[in-house]
Amino acid sequence: MKSFFVFAMVLLFVSGCGFNEPTQEGSFQQDENGTKLMTNANQPVREKKDIDYSTQNPNVDITNSPLNTREDQQQIEQVLAMEKGYWLGSMWTNGKDAWVTVYTSNDLSKRDLKKQEQKLHDKMQAALPRFDLRVKLKRKN
Template identity: 30%
Template sequence: MKKLLILLMFAVVLVSGCGQDNTESVYDKDEDQAGVDLNREHDGVRHGDGPNFTKDQDNGMTMTDQNPNLLNTDNENHHSFSQDVQKAKDVISDAGYEPGSIWINGGEMNVTAKLQGRVTRQDREDARKTLHNSLVKALPRYDIKVNID
């Protein structure tokens, strides 16, 4: 008896979904609850000004322009460590030395420059000091340590 009652209730629930009124809605396709929606054309796309309209979607905006919480990675003014390394290599080359390894660790930059030929200890120390001064002028944000090979 319980199985028959459960089966009967299941059938009533199943059949009750088929009893919907499939006639047109109270509102026509071009109307909303307030009446005729004048912001819509027949294609169903809203036109006008604002973030959800097609006029603003086609102006070349990227996701970083639309969401202020995303990082702006296409900005040319952002800081890059590779730019600092390249600047240090340029300073070393301009001073007449061959750039070696350059390491950045936090606020510290370790630079290695190579001298051409055999040099004395005094020449090596003078080269280290002049190169250090040039690098500090070019990259003042780092504590620079210069090694001469």
């Protein structure tokens, strides 16, 4: 029984190396004889093209997609234009969540900064109700 087990293990080990046939997809990196790998000189020349992600798949219209946040940023900037001394730093969206960083040149205490941050959050939330906004107000001189 023990010798049969050893024989079976040796058979599995040896046969595992014998069934490794190259596929057509795996052999494209080799030359015509299959003995040498391609070098950099044999690689096809790639044309430099700018990728336009808005037309990547012509079958899908993504103009009103959550990937396009231009209009959302414009609405945030319109809210900030009503307030003096504030400007948009960055805006990130992920699904229904949005993170907005706003900078101010006003000299505010920490308490006033938190109050103004909450005031801006309420105004921005009214302007963009589909997002769960997280507003961060920072001082910038």
